[in-house]
Amino acid sequence: MGHETFEQNEALDPQEERLLEELRGAAGRFDPPPASVVEAARASLTWRTIDAELAALAFDSAVDQPVSAIRGADGPRQLTFDAPGLSIEVEVSSAGTRRRLTGQLTPPRRSRIDVRHAGGITTVDTDALGRFQADAISAGPVSLRCHPSTPPSAPRFVTEWVPL
Amino acid sequence: MSVTAQEGGSVRCGTVLAPTPLARKASMGARFDERRLAQAAAAGDQRAWDALVDRFGELVWSTARAWGLSPEQGADAVQVTWLRLAEQLDRLQDQYEWLGVWLAATARRESLRLLGAGQGTEPGPEPASDPAASAGLSRDGLLWRVVRELPERCRRVLRILMTTPPPSHEEVAAALDLPVARIGDLRAHCLRDFRGRMAQIRIKTEPRDS
Numbered sequence: 001m002g003h004e005t006f007e008q009n010e011a012l013d014p015q016e017e018r019l020l021e022e023l024r025g026a027a028g029r030f031d032p033p034p035a036s037v038v039e040a041a042r043a044s045l046t047w048r049t050i051d052a053e054l055a056a057l058a059f060d061s062a063v064d065q066p067v068s069a070i071r072g073a074d075g076p077r078q079l080t081f082d083a084p085g086l087s088i089e090v091e092v093s094s095a096g097t098r099r100r101l102t103g104q105l106t107p108p109r110r111s112r113i114d115v116r117h118a119g120g121i122t123t124v125d126t127d128a129l130g131r132f133q134a135d136a137i138s139a140g141p142v143s144l145r146c147h148p149s150t151p152p153s154a155p156r157f158v159t160e161w162v163p164l
Numbered sequence: 165m166s167v168t169a170q171e172g173g174s175v176r177c178g179t180v181l182a183p184t185p186l187a188r189k190a191s192m193g194a195r196f197d198e199r200r201l202a203q204a205a206a207a208g209d210q211r212a213w214d215a216l217v218d219r220f221g222e223l224v225w226s227t228a229r230a231w232g233l234s235p236e237q238g239a240d241a242v243q244v245t246w247l248r249l250a251e252q253l254d255r256l257q258d259q260y261e262w263l264g265v266w267l268a269a270t271a272r273r274e275s276l277r278l279l280g281a282g283q284g285t286e287p288g289p290e291p292a293s294d295p296a297a298s299a300g301l302s303r304d305g306l307l308w309r310v311v312r313e314l315p316e317r318c319r320r321v322l323r324i325l326m327t328t329p330p331p332s333h334e335e336v337a338a339a340l341d342l343p344v345a346r347i348g349d350l351r352a353h354c355l356r357d358f359r360g361r362m363a364q365i366r367i368k369t370e371p372r373d374s
Contacts, residue, residue, distance in 0.1 A: 016355050020325055023311065026304040027326035033225035037239045041221060044246040045205065045213040054252065063280050141244045143251070161247040163240045163278060 047116065049145060052156040055081035055088060060162065081159040088144065092164050099137040099164050105130030110149040117142045139164060199260040206254040220267050222327045227271035227339040230323035233278060241274040264331065268339035310361050318354035325351060
């Protein structure tokens with residue numbers, strides 16, 4: 001008896017293949033991607049940022065410290081984004097479908113922050129120590145775009161999208 | 165070449181031949197098209213982007229659903245996945261031929277993130293069908309119900325396979341975080357399990373027209 005290699009992507013058994021065809025049809029009938037989901041996916045292209053450094057999600061307490069029975073579901077979520085030359089820490093607290101973001105830039109610097117979220121764009125300024133707070137952020141995917149105030153030629157940063 | 169006899173009298177070739185030159189060319193051709201679409205989308209071409217969403221949309225959705233996300237959670241995971249692709253598209257040039265794999269892996273990570281954030285737990289299999297209750301279902305409805313009754317791993321495998329166009333083994337492996345080399349065996353095993361359950365409720369698994 002032989003065995004399949006990973007190059008063999010076609011089904012060997014016509015009966016299997018026909019059954020899979022039927023199953024695909026059933027999924028297409030009972031659980032296709034909703035039209036709103038497809039529409040949102042298409043609209044995603046308009047959200048991309050040109051000419052900005054990407055600050056990757058380096059830490060997410062939801063993944064790296066999952067909810068435990070002791071801590072419960074009410075504790076604030078902690079996120080850290082890292083890019084060369086900049087780190088952004090954000091604490092997220094929730095009230096229903098609204099989020100409050102409390103953040104800190106490291107190294108500390110004055111910046112303008114555009115919080116991109118399902119409700120639009122909310123712009124806040126940090127203080128001189130790089131601290132900021134943004135309220136009434138809609139639950140859903142969120143990304144921060146950060147414009148350091150000085151020098152004028154400083155690169156912009158944009159964080160990876162995270163669902164909040 | 166070895167040959168094994170299977171139940172039902174069909175004969176199956178046990179060793180693998182490489183994909184036919186035509187199939188291999190077709191799959192390479194498809195990847196080349198995806199690369200061109202990705203390049204155009206990275207340059208801001210909305211129609212090229214829409215074509216990528218059409219091509220891979222079901223795979224991303226199926227991944228979220230395979231991991232047990234509700235439709236609402238699934239919508240979030242899918243949206244974050246596409247937003248991430250849009251943001252990183254011009255940095256992913258060396259992966260344009262493997263976009264399906266990248267998307268499936270990202271959809272899996274986003275699904276696990278939502279599950280880990282305590283926003284839901286993956287549902288277990290549904291209890292086995294009462295044969296009488298199955299009587300009123302369409303065949304599609306029955307197939308769909310039986311998939312949901314499978315144990316966790318086969319439910320996931322089949323849900324991903326139930327994607328149009330059919331995903332490659334690499335895409336299935338990325339969606340489920342399994343070694344590529346195991347996918348063929350898992351597929352065969354899970355379809356056998358599925359057939360067995362259908363037989364138990366006395367419904368044939370041959371399609372109507374056979």
